Amino acid sequence: MQLDKRAQTLLKALVERYIADGQPVGSRALSKISGLDVSPATIRNIMSDLEEMGFVASPHTSAGRVPTPKGYRFFVDTLLTVQHIDESAVESKLHPTLRASPQRIITNAAQVLSSLSQFAGVVMTPKHESVFQQIEFLRLSERRILLVIVAPSGEVQNRLLLTEVDYTPAQLTQAANYINQHFGGLHFNEVRARLQNELRQLRDDMTQLMHAAVEAGSDAMADTADEVVISGERNLLSVSDLSSNMTSLRKLFEMFEQKTSLLQLLDVSSKASGVQIFIGGESQLVPMDDMSVVTAPYEVNGRIVGTLGVIGPTRMAYERVIPIVDITAKLLSNALSHS
Template sequence: MQLDTRAQTLLKALVERYIADGQPVGSRALSQISGLELSPATIRNVMADLEHMGFVASPHTSAGRVPTPRGYRVFVDQLLTVQLIDEAALESRLQSRIFSTPPQKIIANAAQVLSSLSQFAGVVMTARQESIFQQVEFLRLSEKRILLVVVTPSGEVHNRLLLTAVDYNPSQLVQAANYLNQNFGGLSFDDARLRINGELRQLQDDMSRLMQAAVEAGSDAMSEKEEDVVISGERNLLNVADLSSNMTSLRKLFDMFEQKTGLMQLLDMSSKATGVQIFIGGESNLVPMDEMSIVTAPYEVNGKIVGTLGVIGPTRMAYERVIPIVDITAKLLSNALSH
């Protein structure tokens, strides 16, 4: 639904004032801050039209109006003027934390920087890496108990205990390891799993089951090496009245942090898009609260998108400040992980 210039100007003024002080905005205030030479009656008529279209709402306790999720969406998509920030200062702040540290630490620091700069919660979905193995080895510990040793191309070693239905002798274990290494070494476990089902049918059933178990266990062992999502600054949201005003809201908020399933779906969805994405509460089933927004951006490693980061805060956040923080942090994290 298209808004004329006058309605857009008044909606922009209303959202900006509401974000600034959190109080419903009346027609008198709009006449002072909008820069339009309109009578109070005209402003009231425009506000009534905006309310009828679902862009603003009138709280029962006030004659003023507040933006709805639909109003916020028009604001961030069409009316927002993104604030210029000191990109060099932000880059220096990030670089002082992330270079010469392992990837896991870089990601945790990025979440902390997002939280400290926004004063909300920072979140980073960790880089999705294929579970590629260079070689495997089986060590017989006792009857029907085998230690699977997985070595990655970078030299990392992962161990997993296999409990088998058959007691394999050392010769069989060497045979199975040699077959996997010669035919699947250098592939991901996912690729190996797809090929194994067809290629191992000609082998003995017991050996086939051992190799299939090894592929499953090896993939699980490598996927456990780090968290899927790193969150920093959750406690900041306790200071946001819009999110912590009642126990129901708090329960939804921390259920999201504890379960992480919905948050992972949302971050994974934004990784398939380009640039900054804004999820406003009430619009998406993936955002559990009407009062919550999540600003996200994907990050890359050597030109390939591998994850997403963002800021979780109230719908009434300063988008013009948070958007460039998320955007620049994603670019700097990409640079750091690609070195």
């Protein structure tokens, strides 16, 4: 929707003032802070038009106005000027040591998002598609075999197989070589289907071993299904917009405990590029009207594997939070790609 320059200037001034102090903004205040050389009557008329178009609303208890979700959306999409954030300061917190594990780096990312925004930081851990690059069998003892699964990302999963046959090391090497040569890089479900037809020429006991490996490997990858790392939930308890009544508090804690709606939102944002802003009251994915979530996907070796973001009130300083999320996503991508 098109707004003329004066209307945009007043809306920008109103949103910024409301974010700063949380009080409805009146025409008198707008005439002082907007910098427009117009009469108070003209400002009142423009604000009345903005209200009619749904960009602002008038609380019953005040003569001033507050931004609506539609007003916030226009503000962040059109009027916002983001702040400069020092990347080196973020990077030092995110990846303090060269030996940090991927999980440690992801946890650090959630903490960085929380500490810099003063809200809650959230990271959806890398998606694990049940795909393997290669496997290896290690004979531990009679009828006990360690299955080693290497994912395309380089992540390693181990599973213990208890077999009916005591396989020799040579047999285990033969079985691993066959699977890696014919099925490496495929989804375990694809391997399961193809095993039915392609292993008839092998001995039954070798077929049993390979079937056991596929089932155990599929389970191992499923065990590392999507999870969410959250930091700074307590910060939101001090945000009156989110914790002002028991209903809001209940929704807040349900979101963090169940994580279902949060995972759904993060999964949606992983399919988009760059920073996404979900504003409560506008997006059905956000469980509370007074909540916004700023997200960005992150990559490992050029492939999107997860999403991170900041959860806070709709009355947040978007000009700070957006670059915090954007830079953290880029630095996390770089850190995980080289970890």
